[in-house]
Amino acid sequence: MARESRAVIVDDRVLHEDFVPSEVVHRHEAVNHLSETLEPLLSDARPETAFLFGPTGVGKTCIARYTVDQLREQLPSVRTAYVNCWQEYTRFRVLYSVLEAVDRAFDVHRSTPKDELFRRLSDANDQPIVAILDEVDQLEETEVLYDLHRLPHVSLVLIANREEELFASFDDRVRSRLRAGTRVQFDRYGTDELVAILEERAVQGLEPGVVDERHLRTIADAAAGDARVGIGILRSAVRRAERRGLESVTDDVLEASIPDARTAIRRKTVEQLIEHQRVLYDLIAEAGEIEPGELYAAYEEAVEDPKTNRTLRNYLTKMVHYDLIEAVGERRGRTYRLVDDE
Structure with a gap:
């Protein structure tokens, strides 16, 4: 006993x-870099888009939220929105999340047109907004980044694992708008x-x-x-x-x-997977080890409205980053299997 x-x-x-400390230990260079990027807000100017890149568990989200909290101490009028794009992965959900963060989401329903959400956000221009979009490489409708970039009172902090994978998911219009942003790289x-x-x-x-x-x-x-x-x-x-x-x-x-x-x-992490990611995960678990073509075929049989192969590759890449699955071998001979707990 x-x-x-x-x-x-x-x-x-x-x-x-997800706890954000009052003071950070290490990552001071990253804090300074992001702070300098957001500094134009103190002069009523718009900063460049800030990108935070690095593997899982290296402090990207913590540093983003900490730095924006520090900014608000200097500029209390700035409003902030934090959106996890792993869960909020459509244009509607992202726009709604930002509106909700600035108290402009009243009377919004699932049937509300997305252009109406954009109009509301465009009208919410009395104070600057800093929108932190975490797991932004999980967005399935990346045109929302074009929407947000069009709004001069909205500043973006975008968090992802790898730059090349993120920009590969953008169409030309989004890519050209965001290419010039500031990069803050995080290592283990x-x-x-x-x-x-x-x-x-x-x-x-x-x-x-x-x-x-x-x-x-x-x-x-x-x-x-x-x-x-x-x-x-x-x-x-x-x-x-x-x-x-x-x-x-x-x-x-x-x-x-x-x-x-x-x-x-x-x-x-498995519980946080969205529906189609969970289908892929379960298929890999059931097979033990499976090659991509066989996995895609099994997935298409398992769901009513399958995603594109490009989206599936994005899902699999994200699960690799989070140590849920591992990719074994090179492209042609590649297989997927679950990561052992040990």
């Missing part, structure tokens, strides 16, 4: 990847950087002494430069220790928490 002990978690919010965190990030989370979210630097370094090593995984392992370990009635994380608690956290992250 576990003995009673004090709670070890002070602020559970800090143990989640080093072990020391990740330890510092986890240490700051521990200071803010946990009682003193719950986790020591040696354990944080073990977590950082296991996370391999991915802060999302590192924070997930820390959260899993602390909760496991708390359930056991322990006042600090032990070696055996941490050892058990590493695979558990990876499984939990993967499960959460």
Whole structure:
């Protein structure tokens, strides 16, 4: 029977990847670069579109939201909209999300014409708007970027994994409008950087002494430069220790928490897949390993309104980026299979 002990978690919010800290650890160069890009807003001018590129779990979303929060401290009149294009992947959904963020979405229904949404957003020009579009490479109707770029009071911060994959999804009109934007590139965190990030989370979210630097370094090593995984392992370990009635994380608690956290992250990501992505994922899981032609054929039989092969390739690429599946071999001999939890 576990003995009673004090709670070890002070602020559970800090143990989640979407928490935006009041101060960032590392990535100061990225913050400065994005801040400089958005600086024209302070002079009532429009900044260039900002692109944040890099693999999953390297702080792109956190830095975007943190930097825009800092901007709002200097310019309280600026309004902000955060849109996750993995979930809001159509023109209607993106326009609606931005309108909702600036309190202009009243009386909008599914039958409301998209041009009416654009007109409303065009009329909402009394104050500048900064729209952060996360997972923008998941947009299926990229013309909405052309819409937003046309509005002089809307500034864009676009987040994606790779530039070449993102621009390949654009038509010529969108590509020509956005080509000149500012790029901020993010690389994987080093072990020391990740330890510092986890240490700051521990200071803010946990009682003193719950986790020591040696354990944080073990977590950082296991996370391999991915802060999302590192924070997930820390959260899993602390909760496991708390359930056991322990006042600090032990070696055996941490050892058990590493695979558990990876499984939990993967499960959460799978749950976020949209319908057609989930069909592809399930087909790969059922087959064990499958080549693209066979996968596309099985997919077309499984759905009523199949997407184009180009969209399917985009789906598969995104699932590779999120370590749900892996592509084995070169183009002609390529196959897809699920990533093992271990």
